[in-house]
Amino acid sequence: MNPHGQILVADDDAAIRTVLSQALSRAGHEVRVTSNAGTLWRWVAAGDGDLVITDVVMPDENAFDMLPRIRKARPELPVIVMSAQNTFMTAIKASESGAYEYLPKPFDLSELINVVSRALSEPRRAKASQRADDQAESMPLVGRSAAMQDIYRMLARMMQTDLTVMITGESGTGKELVARALHEYGRRKNGPFVAINMAAIPRDLIESELFGHERGAFTGAQHRSSGRFEQAEGGTLFLDEIGDMPMEAQTRLLRVLQQGEYTTVGGRTPIKTDVRIVAATNKDLRVLINQGLFREDLFYRLNVVPLRLPALRERSEDVPDLVRHFFSRAEAEGLQAKRITADGMEALKRYAWPGNVRELENLVRRLAALYPQDEISRENIEAELSAGVEPAPNVPSNIPEEFTIGQAVEQNLQRYFKMFGDELPPSGLYDRVITEVEYPLVLAALAATRGNQIRAADLLGVNRNTLRKKIRDLGITHYRETKR
Numbered sequence: 001m002n003p004h005g006q007i008l009v010a011d012d013d014a015a016i017r018t019v020l021s022q023a024l025s026r027a028g029h030e031v032r033v034t035s036n037a038g039t040l041w042r043w044v045a046a047g048d049g050d051l052v053i054t055d056v057v058m059p060d061e062n063a064f065d066m067l068p069r070i071r072k073a074r075p076e077l078p079v080i081v082m083s084a085q086n087t088f089m090t091a092i093k094a095s096e097s098g099a100y101e102y103l104p105k106p107f108d109l110s111e112l113i114n115v116v117s118r119a120l121s122e123p124r125r126a127k128a129s130q131r132a133d134d135q136a137e138s139m140p141l142v143g144r145s146a147a148m149q150d151i152y153r154m155l156a157r158m159m160q161t162d163l164t165v166m167i168t169g170e171s172g173t174g175k176e177l178v179a180r181a182l183h184e185y186g187r188r189k190n191g192p193f194v195a196i197n198m199a200a201i202p203r204d205l206i207e208s209e210l211f212g213h214e215r216g217a218f219t220g221a222q223h224r225s226s227g228r229f230e231q232a233e234g235g236t237l238f239l240d241e242i243g244d245m246p247m248e249a250q251t252r253l254l255r256v257l258q259q260g261e262y263t264t265v266g267g268r269t270p271i272k273t274d275v276r277i278v279a280a281t282n283k284d285l286r287v288l289i290n291q292g293l294f295r296e297d298l299f300y301r302l303n304v305v306p307l308r309l310p311a312l313r314e315r316s317e318d319v320p321d322l323v324r325h326f327f328s329r330a331e332a333e334g335l336q337a338k339r340i341t342a343d344g345m346e347a348l349k350r351y352a353w354p355g356n357v358r359e360l361e362n363l364v365r366r367l368a369a370l371y372p373q374d375e376i377s378r379e380n381i382e383a384e385l386s387a388g389v390e391p392a393p394n395v396p397s398n399i400p401e402e403f404t405i406g407q408a409v410e411q412n413l414q415r416y417f418k419m420f421g422d423e424l425p426p427s428g429l430y431d432r433v434i435t436e437v438e439y440p441l442v443l444a445a446l447a448a449t450r451g452n453q454i455r456a457a458d459l460l461g462v463n464r465n466t467l468r469k470k471i472r473d474l475g476i477t478h479y480r481e482t483k484r
């Protein structure tokens with residue numbers, strides 16, 4: 001049976017008061033309603049009510065300003081905040097000011113009833129008071145679609161915890177941005193945020209990069225070296241492209257998650273660690289588990305809180321907000337302000353965005369830089385969309401012209417050789433390097449051709465069947481073929 005209680009409702013909208021009052025009474029609660037913050041505060045101060053439901057904006061006071069007072073007077077009183085301003089910052093403020101739950105309007109009445117009975121049945125605990133932070137109002141995450149609302153609420157909840165989070169989503173959906181937001185608005189914000197991309201580091205070096213190594217741990221390890229875990233102590237470690245983590249490193253990581261400690265490569269003394277792990281992948285880890293490439297037990301340890309970022313095409317209503325956001329950023333960088341015509345915006349909303357937000361960001365930057373006129377038309381946009389070869393995922397869009405792929409490989413190889421000092425690394429280097437270059441190369445070609453395998457094969461200069469086999473062998477799953 002659901003616990004019942006007295007619920008105090010504050011909203012200046014009479015219709016909402018009526019609807020809430022009816023629904024909560026039907027669910028067996030006693031309800032008192034008011035249109036303003038002053039009355040609500042009087043009730044709370046008098047010790048009335050077992051739970052508060054309040055709108056953010058009220059005629060006399062903003063609920064976020066009142067919440068710290070409520071929490072001081074009645075730390076055990078759960079407060080549910082409703083808001084029609086569904087931005088990331090609203091969710092953050094709700095969480096920072098100690099709201100029990102935040103419900104973006106409109107919401108389902110049944111959802112509200114569930115939240116209410118959950119709040120009433122949980123043991124009353126006074127959360128540690130936290131100063132509502134006047135952090136930069138600049139929003140790290142843009143978009144107000146229902147799909148993003150779910151993400152914001154989940155993030156707001158996760159910020160107050162140290163739970164391991166696994167972010168999945170296609171390339172360019174904002175996985176790294178979300179990981180940073182989790183850190184920067186969470187309780188570890190004063191600690192370091194350390195990111196490491198498994199796909200960007202030679203496989204042989206990953207264990208030592210992550211956990212550090214002792215002097216003499218392997219041929220060429222001339223000095224003790226700290227790993228990312230040590231660097232992230234007290235903060236957050238973002239493990240990007242976790243699907244590319246080699247087995248041995250997976251085993252060590254599992255131990256960290258199970259026991260909170262690890263040993264360095266070549267070290268024997270267990271080191272205690274206090275690091276929050278946030279992992280991300282755009283591969284299907286279940287497929288890798290079936291192929292024996294990813295440990296199932298590690299998957300479950302990492303997947304404590306799964307967060308799936310929607311592809312941009314699943315939330316096309318966010319496109320205008322994102323476009324404005326990227327234009328104003330371009331303006332801040334000294335480019336001229338621009339607008340997009342209504343039908344131009346429609347064209348952007350209809351487009352499938354295989355490269356997701358990153359592709360949109362690059363397009364806006366191109367529009368801002370290349371078009372002299374203030375207003376960008378649908379024709380301009382269509383021309384850009386059909387001509388634009390997108391930079392591949394993971395390749396920064398501001399690559400200096402003199403930068404070549406050979407140089408990138410060379411830099412990594414030099415680092416690799418340096419690890420071995422005067423010795424030479426184990427043999428078989430040729431095949432290993434080629435294999436490791438192949439995956440990002442095929443992925444980049446597919447991204448640049450928006451998944452069109454005929455054009456990608458052409459771009460790479462390989463036969464289409466060869467490309468198909470590579471895609472299969474390399475386990476590339478997220479570029480479905482498009483016919484153009």
Ligand SMILES: Nc1ncnc2c1ncn2[C@@H]1O[C@H](COP(=O)(O)OP(=O)(O)OP(=O)(O)O)[C@@H](O)[C@H]1O
Nearest residue numbers: 141142171172173174175176177282357358393394
């Ligand atoms: N919701 C958003 N609001 C504003 N900018 C965004 C949003 N999502 C993504 N971006 C921007 O899009 C770009 C790509 O995001 P990010 O690097 O976080 O994606 P990713 O999913 O980690 O990509 P990959 O899997 O390729 O590493 C970044 O420049 C980021 O700032």
